[in-house]
Structures are given as C-alpha cells and as structure tokens.
Amino acid sequence: MKVKCIANTIAGLSQKTIELGYSSETKFKIQVGETYTVYGMSMWKNSLDYLISEKETNNPAWYPAELFEVIYNLLPIIWYFNFERYKNYKGEDSEKAFWGYKEMIADPEHYANLVEGKQEAIDIFNKRKRQIDEYEDMR
Numbered sequence: 824m825k826v827k828c829i830a831n832t833i834a835g836l837s838q839k840t841i842e843l844g845y846s847s848e849t850k851f852k853i854q855v856g857e858t859y860t861v862y863g864m865s866m867w868k869n870s871l872d873y874l875i876s877e878k879e880t881n882n883p884a885w886y887p888a889e890l891f892e893v894i895y896n897l898l899p900i901i902w903y904f905n906f907e908r909y910k911n912y913k914g915e916d917s918e919k920a921f922w923g924y925k926e927m928i929a930d931p932e933h934y935a936n937l938v939e940g941k942q943e944a945i946d947i948f949n950k951r952k953r954q955i956d957e958y959e960d961m962r
Contacts, residue, residue: 826891863923903928924951
C-alpha cells in the first residue's frame with residue numbers, strides 16, 4: 824500500500840485526532856508530496872494511523888492517516904489483522920484494531936517495543952519491511 828503525504832502539521836488533522844494528544848507545535852517528520860509505503864495500520868479511538876519508515880532516518884513511526892492520501896491500495900500479502908475489545912484505564916469499554924506483519928499482530932509487546940525504539944523490534948520491522956518492499960517491487 825502506498826500513500827502520498829498531503830500535510831505534515833496539525834493543520835492537516837481533524838479536531839478529534841488533535842485531541843488524542845498533538846500540540847499546536849507538532850511538525851511531523853514527513854515531507855509533503857513524498858510517497859511512502861505503509862507497513863502497518865492501527866485504529867484506536869476512531870483514529871487510523873499508518874506505520875511508515877521515515878525517509879531521513881529509516882526509523883519506523885506511526886502517523887495519522889489524515890496526513891496522507893492513498894495512491895495504491897493493494898495490501899501486502901503477508902499482512903494479518905486483529906481486533907480487540909478491552910477495558911481502558913478508566914474501566915471504559917475500548918476497541919483497537921491492527922493490520923500488519925505477523926509480529927505486529929501475534930506479539931502484544933511488539934507494538935510498544937517498536938514505539939519505544941527497542942532494537943529487537945526495529946530489527947523485526949526491518950526484516951518485514953524488506954519483504955513488503957520486495958512484494959511492492961513485483962507489482
């Protein structure tokens with residue numbers, strides 16, 4: 824799946840997404856007009872995020888889907904899906920969904936480890952990134 828960046832500040836976000844914790848100073852490390860491959864997706868509190876590899880650093884990072892437009896909508900063949908209902912820290916019913924490579928779905932710690940920049944999670948991401956990129960190159 825390929826997306827094109829159409830905004831890299833909170834001006835490109837809806838109010839509901841801004842309220843998830845973005846400040847008026849937020850500037851995302853993506854470039855308007857650039858094309859990115861999506862390596863995973865998550866849905867939480869009615870906000871869809873894409874996992875991409877930042878062009879400058881090659882680091883994996885989650886970005887609100889509202890900052891992009893989809894330009895090629897075929898999902899990678901190696902993706903899995905998971906949907907969970909759970910109680911949040913306030914005891915309220917919540918839901919989250921993930922689409923992505925096997926470890927993103929099968930290992931509940933992988934998402935957190937990736938966000939925290941733990942090397943083992945980044946190594947797994949880079950392995951799956953190579954596979955997805957190879958798949959994208961074949962189309």
